[in-house]
Amino acid sequence: MIPKTLHDRGVISRYRSFLPVSEATPVVSLNEGSTPLIHSPWLSGVAGDGAEVYLKYEGLNPTGSFKDRGMTMAISKAAERGAKAVICASTGNTSAAAAAYAARAGMRCAVILPAGKIAAGKLLQAFIYGADVVAIRGNFDDALDLVREFSAREEFEIVNSINPFRIQGQKTASFEIIEELGEAPDLHILPVGNAGNITAYWLGYREFFEAGKSSRLPKMVGIQAAGSAPVYLDRVVEEPETIASAIRIGNPASWDGARAALRDSGGAVDVVTDEEIVQAQILLASRDGIFVEPASAASVAGFLKCHGKARCAKCPFPAGKANAKIVLTVTGHGLKDPGTPAAKEMRITEADATLEAVLSVLKLA
Numbered sequence: 001m002i003p004k005t006l007h008d009r010g011v012i013s014r015y016r017s018f019l020p021v022s023e024a025t026p027v028v029s030l031n032e033g034s035t036p037l038i039h040s041p042w043l044s045g046v047a048g049d050g051a052e053v054y055l056k057y058e059g060l061n062p063t064g065s066f067k068d069r070g071m072t073m074a075i076s077k078a079a080e081r082g083a084k085a086v087i088c089a090s091t092g093n094t095s096a097a098a099a100a101y102a103a104r105a106g107m108r109c110a111v112i113l114p115a116g117k118i119a120a121g122k123l124l125q126a127f128i129y130g131a132d133v134v135a136i137r138g139n140f141d142d143a144l145d146l147v148r149e150f151s152a153r154e155e156f157e158i159v160n161s162i163n164p165f166r167i168q169g170q171k172t173a174s175f176e177i178i179e180e181l182g183e184a185p186d187l188h189i190l191p192v193g194n195a196g197n198i199t200a201y202w203l204g205y206r207e208f209f210e211a212g213k214s215s216r217l218p219k220m221v222g223i224q225a226a227g228s229a230p231v232y233l234d235r236v237v238e239e240p241e242t243i244a245s246a247i248r249i250g251n252p253a254s255w256d257g258a259r260a261a262l263r264d265s266g267g268a269v270d271v272v273t274d275e276e277i278v279q280a281q282i283l284l285a286s287r288d289g290i291f292v293e294p295a296s297a298a299s300v301a302g303f304l305k306c307h308g309k310a311r312c313a314k315c316p317f318p319a320g321k322a323n324a325k326i327v328l329t330v331t332g333h334g335l336k337d338p339g340t341p342a343a344k345e346m347r348i349t350e351a352d353a354t355l356e357a358v359l360s361v362l363k364l365a
């Protein structure tokens with residue numbers, strides 16, 4: 001039995017009345033959610049016109065990504081129906097979250113991963129939390145197709161975002177943003193891979209709007225990596241490629257949800273190159289002190305693209321609107337992916353252990 005105090009601060013206890021849970025649901029939580037909404041002086045300055053830009057730093061969840069919000073719901077509901085095991089396909093973060101929450105619930109966890117394409121920190125997480133890891137010779141889309149075949153097996157609960165409880169949990173990020181800003185933002189930018197998160201955010205914004213907790217809805221902007229951009233291209237990408245391995249997905253499961261969010265919010269989807277992603281990752285760390293993984297930096301790269309010289313014609317940024325509020329979700333922690341190309345920033349200079357030598361390296365001699 002999990003002591004109650006330990007899950008009193010997770011998203012289920014915080015937003016119970018907006019979630020499909022009951023007294024019969026055993027809450028499995030690691031105190032996910034309540035992540036900081038951090039003001040970015042740098043990006044606010046880039047936007048101009050009195051705009052305020054905020055980063056929803058989801059890397060500060062218990063396993064280092066936004067997936068924990070959905071996983072507390074998926075695992076709690078799996079426990080409620082007596083499932084003994086869970087399974088997922090993943091580009092890394094879903095498997096880390098599934099493994100941790102399954103461990104917490106005393107369930108077996110199997111994760112199906114594209115071999116050689118998972119960031120080192122995420123792979124380590126799956127193992128350390130005790131999951132059974134299968135690396136398939138194929139990509140994420142192949143892994144998800146395989147996992148769908150487990151729906152016939154009663155003992156397994158599928159905890160990918162095709163599990164509707166995942167979306168329910170993830171929508172709580174929108175609730176937090178509205179509570180913190182006192183209103184929905186004008187514009188919300190986030191990376192899109194399997195498209196569960198943009199679906200979830202849009203659901204959350206609509207639910208709080210309907211509950212009278214906000215008086216407007218944001219325009220939703222999805223950012224994809226140029227080499228893995230099925231939503232942008234409006235077609236399946238057979239061999240997706242990007243250094244942002246988390247969003248290396250060619251056939252998103254929640255494609256319809258993404259379409260609806262983009263259409264109904266008056267939003268847009270755009271692409272950024274790997275170079276733009278790495279550049280944005282480095283700039284966000286060195287200017288704002290926030291280190292995110294490459295997929296998360298796609299949000300920032302997309303924002304910079306919209307506000308740079310190559311401002312895209314269809315960008316729904318409320319041009320001319322003074323004091324706009326813009327939120328970017330940065331979905332995962334930078335420490336998850338030490339193999340990121342941004343690691344080339346590490347240029348270590350050795351010195352003798354003397355003041356003189358150290359001053360010399362610091363160019364203070």
Ligand code: AN7
Pocket residue numbers: 065089090091092093094095161191192193194195196197198246247293295296331332
């Ligand atoms: C850091 O872990 O799909 O559009 O299997 O890890 O909801 O898929 C991860 C996706 C963005 C894209 N940022 O979100 C998985 C997986 C990070 C991510 C996304 C992911 P979705």
